[in-house]
Amino acid sequence: MYQKSPTQEWASSVVRYKKFPGSWAWLLHRITGLGLTAYVLVHINTLASLQEGPEAFNAKMQVFMQPHWIFAAWILFGLVIYHTLNGIRIVIIDFGKGAKYHKQLLYGAVVIGLIVFLWMGYIMFFVHTDHDFLSNIVSFF
Amino acid sequence: MSYKYTGSRGSGSMSWFLQRISGIVLVFVMVGHFTLMHYNPEMGHLYDRVYERMQNPYYQMLQIAFVVLALYHGLQGVWNVYRDFKFPSWLNMAVLSLLIVAGVGFGALGIANILHF
Numbered sequence: 001m002y003q004k005s006p007t008q009e010w011a012s013s014v015v016r017y018k019k020f021p022g023s024w025a026w027l028l029h030r031i032t033g034l035g036l037t038a039y040v041l042v043h044i045n046t047l048a049s050l051q052e053g054p055e056a057f058n059a060k061m062q063v064f065m066q067p068h069w070i071f072a073a074w075i076l077f078g079l080v081i082y083h084t085l086n087g088i089r090i091v092i093i094d095f096g097k098g099a100k101y102h103k104q105l106l107y108g109a110v111v112i113g114l115i116v117f118l119w120m121g122y123i124m125f126f127v128h129t130d131h132d133f134l135s136n137i138v139s140f141f
Numbered sequence: 142m143s144y145k146y147t148g149s150r151g152s153g154s155m156s157w158f159l160q161r162i163s164g165i166v167l168v169f170v171m172v173g174h175f176t177l178m179h180y181n182p183e184m185g186h187l188y189d190r191v192y193e194r195m196q197n198p199y200y201q202m203l204q205i206a207f208v209v210l211a212l213y214h215g216l217q218g219v220w221n222v223y224r225d226f227k228f229p230s231w232l233n234m235a236v237l238s239l240l241i242v243a244g245v246g247f248g249a250l251g252i253a254n255i256l257h258f
């Protein structure tokens with residue numbers, strides 16, 4: 001008989017379950033956490049070029065100063081800010097009395113997160129770079 | 142597992158706790174890191190800027206704490222996710238070993254990056 005692998009089992013149960021706001025919060029926390037872990041490993045590996053001296057490091061980082069990479073870094077910041085704010089929410093629920101108002105905490109986190117995300121975008125694209133926001137987006141695609 | 146003689150030890154409550162503590166500390170380091178690195182593109186992408194910061198031993202200590210915490214929290218998190226599935230026990234050992242080796246290896250590389258200065 002055909003048997004589902006554990007991964008298929010999990011995937012289909014994730015799809016099947018009725019999702020409350022808290023389920024989405026959990027799933028997103030998981031995805032962002034795994035994404036950030038992958039990023040940290042790649043990041044440390046990239047930074048190893050610091051040990052090869054200025055030329056090697058600057059040459060490597062030059063790439064990441066291009067507009068579409070700055071756009072990618074902004075998206076990365078989106079993962080960071082969600083995981084951070086929802087992480088704080090989890091800690092308040094576990095250590096405080098947060099279970100009583102976990103939904104309000106979630107909506108609060110989403111609102112604060114969006115504001116900080118847009119603010120960071122403003123800093124990254126408008127304040128310090130010579131290129132404007134639209135050309136960043138266009139060059140990304 | 143029977144908890145009769147061990148209390149909550151071995152139940153994972155310690156990693157649950159440490160995941161939260163490392164998370165709380167990471168909040169501050171993470172926000173600082175992102176603001177510093179993007180306040181101005183040069184700060185995050187030019188060797189000379191990194192060099193200047195790294196002359197400060199306290200900054201180096203902070204960075205070492207950052208690498209260690211991020212790796213601990215991240216890889217422990219991956220293990221957490223893995224443990225939500227049921228896999229054969231030989232695979233558990235293989236995955237756990239791989240995570241530990243990755244942690245030690247990338248930790249050593251990360252610390253070497255910092256102490257190079």
Ligand code: HEM
Nearest residue numbers: 030033034036037084087088164167168171215218219221
């Ligand atoms: C910025 C501050 C951060 C806070 C407050 C935070 C908080 C948390 C908390 C409380 C959990 C436990 C979730 C649970 O048991 O249900 C967690 C899980 C996790 N975190 Fe973080 N974290 C932070 C940063 C990071 C970073 C930088 C990484 C990547 C290196 C990361 C990767 C993960 C992973 C992979 C998980 C496991 C996800 C899961 O169990 O579903 N976190 N985080």
Ligand code: HEM
Nearest residue numbers: 036040044047073178185191207208211250251252254255
């Ligand atoms: C795209 C935005 C980012 C840029 C431009 C950036 C840049 C840098 C730079 C230049 C360093 C070298 C040390 C220093 O100057 O302090 C560094 C170190 C580090 N960053 Fe980032 N970073 C970014 C995002 C992140 C994120 C999202 C994380 C965590 C999830 C992270 C984790 C680390 C860690 C752990 C170190 C120490 C690594 C080592 O010692 O090898 N960074 N970062």
